[in-house]
Amino acid sequence: MAIETIHHRICPLCEACCGLELKVVDGRVTSIRGHDDDVFSRGYVCPKAVALKDLHEDPDRLRTPLVKRDGKFVAASWDEAFSEIARRLPAIRARHGDDAVAIALGNPVVHKAGLLLYVPRLARALGTRNVFSASTLDQMPKQLASGLMFGDWLSIAVPDIERSDLLVILGANPAVSNGSMWTVPDFRGKAKALRARGGNLIVIDPRRTETAEIADRHIFIRPGGDAFLLAGIVHTLFAENLAQLGRMAPHVAGVDALAEAVRPFAPERVAARCAISADAIRQLARTIAGAERAAVYGRIGTCTQEFGTLANWLIDAVNVLTRHLDEPGGAMFPKAPAFAANTRGATGAGRGVTTGRHASRVSRAPEVFGELPMTCLAEEIETPGTGQLRALITVAANPVLSAPNGPRIAAALDALDFMVSVDVYVNETTRHADVILPGTSPLEEMHYDVAFPQLGYRNCARAGAAVLPLAAERPAEWEILLKLTAIANGRADGDLAQFDDELAAADVKRAAGEHAAAVLEAVAHRRGPERLIDLALRAGPYGDRFGLKPDGLNLEKLFAAPNGIDFGPLAPRIPELLRTPSGRIEIAPPLLLSDFARAAAALDQPAPDFVIVGRRQVRSNNSWMHNLPALAKGRNRCTVLVNPADARRLGLRDGGRARIARGANAIDAQVEVSDAMMPGVLSLPHGWGHDLPGAQLNVAALQPGANLNALLDDRVRDPLSGNAVLSGVAVCVSAIT
Ligand SMILES: Nc1nc2c(c(=O)[nH]1)N[C@H]1C(S)=C(S)[C@@H](COP(=O)(O)OP(=O)(O)OC[C@H]3O[C@@H](n4cnc5c(=O)[nH]c(N)nc54)[C@H](O)[C@@H]3O)O[C@H]1N2
Numbered sequence: 001m002a003i004e005t006i007h008h009r010i011c012p013l014c015e016a017c018c019g020l021e022l023k024v025v026d027g028r029v030t031s032i033r034g035h036d037d038d039v040f041s042r043g044y045v046c047p048k049a050v051a052l053k054d055l056h057e058d059p060d061r062l063r064t065p066l067v068k069r070d071g072k073f074v075a076a077s078w079d080e081a082f083s084e085i086a087r088r089l090p091a092i093r094a095r096h097g098d099d100a101v102a103i104a105l106g107n108p109v110v111h112k113a114g115l116l117l118y119v120p121r122l123a124r125a126l127g128t129r130n131v132f133s134a135s136t137l138d139q140m141p142k143q144l145a146s147g148l149m150f151g152d153w154l155s156i157a158v159p160d161i162e163r164s165d166l167l168v169i170l171g172a173n174p175a176v177s178n179g180s181m182w183t184v185p186d187f188r189g190k191a192k193a194l195r196a197r198g199g200n201l202i203v204i205d206p207r208r209t210e211t212a213e214i215a216d217r218h219i220f221i222r223p224g225g226d227a228f229l230l231a232g233i234v235h236t237l238f239a240e241n242l243a244q245l246g247r248m249a250p251h252v253a254g255v256d257a258l259a260e261a262v263r264p265f266a267p268e269r270v271a272a273r274c275a276i277s278a279d280a281i282r283q284l285a286r287t288i289a290g291a292e293r294a295a296v297y298g299r300i301g302t303c304t305q306e307f308g309t310l311a312n313w314l315i316d317a318v319n320v321l322t323r324h325l326d327e328p329g330g331a332m333f334p335k336a337p338a339f340a341a342n343t344r345g346a347t348g349a350g351r352g353v354t355t356g357r358h359a360s361r362v363s364r365a366p367e368v369f370g371e372l373p374m375t376c377l378a379e380e381i382e383t384p385g386t387g388q389l390r391a392l393i394t395v396a397a398n399p400v401l402s403a404p405n406g407p408r409i410a411a412a413l414d415a416l417d418f419m420v421s422v423d424v425y426v427n428e429t430t431r432h433a434d435v436i437l438p439g440t441s442p443l444e445e446m447h448y449d450v451a452f453p454q455l456g457y458r459n460c461a462r463a464g465a466a467v468l469p470l471a472a473e474r475p476a477e478w479e480i481l482l483k484l485t486a487i488a489n490g491r492a493d494g495d496l497a498q499f500d501d502e503l504a505a506a507d508v509k510r511a512a513g514e515h516a517a518a519v520l521e522a523v524a525h526r527r528g529p530e531r532l533i534d535l536a537l538r539a540g541p542y543g544d545r546f547g548l549k550p551d552g553l554n555l556e557k558l559f560a561a562p563n564g565i566d567f568g569p570l571a572p573r574i575p576e577l578l579r580t581p582s583g584r585i586e587i588a589p590p591l592l593l594s595d596f597a598r599a600a601a602a603l604d605q606p607a608p609d610f611v612i613v614g615r616r617q618v619r620s621n622n623s624w625m626h627n628l629p630a631l632a633k634g635r636n637r638c639t640v641l642v643n644p645a646d647a648r649r650l651g652l653r654d655g656g657r658a659r660i661a662r663g664a665n666a667i668d669a670q671v672e673v674s675d676a677m678m679p680g681v682l683s684l685p686h687g688w689g690h691d692l693p694g695a696q697l698n699v700a701a702l703q704p705g706a707n708l709n710a711l712l713d714d715r716v717r718d719p720l721s722g723n724a725v726l727s728g729v730a731v732c733v734s735a736i737t
């Protein structure tokens with residue numbers, strides 16, 4: 001008789017990190033649902049979770065390495081694939097230097113413990129400055145602003161939604177995205193509960209989004225206007241004597257400098273730039289200042305714009321100035337059980353963050369958090385000279401669809417001498433590789449969320465074992481990265497397990513000094529990511545300190561707690577959390593103050609006739625889930641939303657097609673007329689355009705959609721963070737008849 005087994009696992013598909021309950025019979029998943037007793041997500045899931053089965057069973061998902069011979073991929077053994085890399089990659093480094101090899105990291109890296117924990121090892125071994133990731137298409141402005149204010153790149157304040165009376169959301173649609181830089185499963189349920197207890201939800205977005213639909217109030221904003229709106233709000237807080245620091249008073253530096261810096265940004269001055277009236281700006285400031293428990297939260301719409309770092313800084317400046325930072329119901333700092341720099345070392349002050357330790361070769365874009373902007377990748381390959389990129393390793397990244405000017409990136413990838421991809425598909429990017437090393441299905445590996453407990457709406461710890469076994473001949477993803485690390489270190493033929501032991505021992509020696517031997521002994525039964533996770537949990541704020549605190553946390557206890565372990569609601573952490581050199585919250589970091597001059601110069605920029613913004617959809621995830629039948633079925637979702645008055649003026653009709661152009665770049669997309677759009681603003685999802693030759697995505701190819709990023713400009717960035725500008729880009733639109 002077939003035996004059914006039940007497994008618990010965190011969903012790796014988005015930042016909500018929902019706990020899943022999977023049933024398996026005879027090695028096949030028979031059901032995937034929300035895990036009702038999960039301490040964090042309490043049974044919530046979205047339709048994407050079910051698609052994990054489709055992903056696992058997808059016939060297009062790679063299971064064997066591919067090596068390109070005479071322009072065609074042929075199946076290869078793991079030994080053959082690694083030998084090819086060992087033959088070609090070190091030779092390029094020897095000849096052209098370390099910086100001739102780049103690494104590009106994509107979004108799924110943060111959702112898989114093996115990838116996230118072993119990527120730094122590979123990057124270190126490569127010794128290259130050319131590290132690119134989705135962070136500069138996404139949240140780098142948030143990380144830079146938080147780093148400068150609080151002293152660590154991952155000290156990010158998130159709304160304590162379960163205790164708030166007021167939540168103001170800019171440029172985020174958590175009802176669909178399920179939250180980002182804020183791990184909050186079932187946002188919708190929590191927002192409804194907030195309103196049911198008499199609280200208010202205000203959404204500021206150029207589209208009346210699904211989140212706006214459940215809000216008390218929605219305010220249209222001109223794309224790219226957030227920094228100006230927020231400067232107007234901060235101006236009002238000072239002008240009307242509403243700025244109150246409360247408990248934070250002894251912990252904040254720079255208030256006077258901020259007050260001075262926002263003087264040119266009176267509500268009347270910024271109103272046109274953000275298309276929100278001066279009265280409404282003042283009212284917003286008063287509402288936020290007057291609320292007992294409130295948080296202002298901004299996400300990708302506030303990051304992927306020219307003044308992204310400024311906007312993200314001012315969001316937290318408002319939280320500080322209105323007494324809502326670090327207070328219950330306000331914007332608070334999670335305390336993660338492991339891997340959080342803000343729970344390590346001396347507390348209350350630290351080294352802070354810096355940028356620009358080096359710069360990109362061609363654009364001279366400053367390094368931020370050890371990375372260069374993804375929008376520099378193509379030019380670094382194209383531009384001859386010392387330091388020119390000759391080789392690239394991509395790990396779970398699809399920049400041909402996900403980064404601006406994708407066609408330029410595609411052409412550049414063909415000019416490389418060598419490219420390796422660690423990926424699960426032959427897609428728009430990996431089709432350019434010389435070797436593809438297939439990653440695992442998420443169900444085949446154990447999981448602990450390395451990153452997201454640092455962003456959780458509540459403190460907890462959860463881990464899950466692999467649901468299905470990995471075929472005997474296949475390496476886990478961490479072993480793939482470890483082997484690449486060994487190749488980069490000239491140890492291609494050495495013993496991998498021993499190499500892993502050495503790397504772990506070196507880590508422990510750095511962290512534990514004279515106690516290193518005892519610490520290593522305590523985790524001697526573990527290997528790979530499990531060893532690193534156990535080490536981090538046991539040394540972490542809830543940890544067992546390797547036996548000193550017997551009641552404390554370790555991985556064994558976590559595996560034995562299928563519902564996870566709850567550490568309660570977020571608790572105040574200032575000043576302990578701070579790692580700035582001053583030991584204060586820097587509310588006016590000089591780098592950010594200096595950017596006000598650029599903002600002032602842009603105050604009178606007129607609004608273009610049409611700008612385009614992005615949009616996320618429940619049944620899609622960036623560029624790579626369009627091959628899963630459970631999600632792909634149904635109508636074409638890659639539609640461009642157009643306001644009815646604009647549609648009339650342009651002769652666009654619902655269901656018809658529009659040509660959207662920027663300079664010589666043009667795409668065409670199906671029109672959806674929608675009064676949810678602000679006039680003059682179009683909305684198109686990104687990650688589509690699955691009609692490129694050589695990709696092997698048979699389901700996605702049936703409804704390829706249009707690639708928004710084929711249209712966007714890779715030369716415009718937020719200069720402070722290096723983040724791409726993906727929102728509010730001026731375009732021309734016309735009907736295709
Ligand atoms: N215009 C516009 N562009 C955007 C955005 C936008 O809002 N507008 N958003 C940006 C944002 S926020 C992000 S995060 C980026 C995302 O862009 P990317 O970081 O490029 O990530 P994805 O598009 O999700 O592509 C994921 C890649 O990982 C592979 N993959 C999936 N699962 C696994 C796995 O388990 N193992 C391995 N090894 N590989 C796997 C997929 O096949 C695919 O190649 O896109 C950005 N691009």
Ligand SMILES: Nc1nc2c(c(=O)[nH]1)N[C@H]1C(S)=C(S)[C@@H](COP(=O)(O)OP(=O)(O)OC[C@H]3O[C@@H](n4cnc5c(=O)[nH]c(N)nc54)[C@H](O)[C@@H]3O)O[C@H]1N2
Nearest residue numbers: 171172173177180223224299300301616617620621622727
């Ligand atoms: N279903 C689904 N969920 C996802 C993803 C997905 O692709 N699909 N992607 C995941 C990833 S990688 C990320 S980073 C998160 C992102 O999570 P969110 O930040 O919630 O992402 P979006 O839904 O794109 O919401 C961005 C909003 O910003 C608005 N906007 C655009 N420009 C501006 C502007 O200038 N100002 C303001 N105020 N608003 C603006 C857009 O209209 C849009 O409603 O979602 C994650 N979750």
Ligand code: SF4
Nearest residue numbers: 011014017018046049
């Ligand atoms: S919201 Fe959906 S995709 Fe995101 S973690 Fe939960 S189930 Fe997975």
Ligand SMILES: [Mo]
Nearest residue numbers: 107134137138
């Ligand atoms: Mo993202």
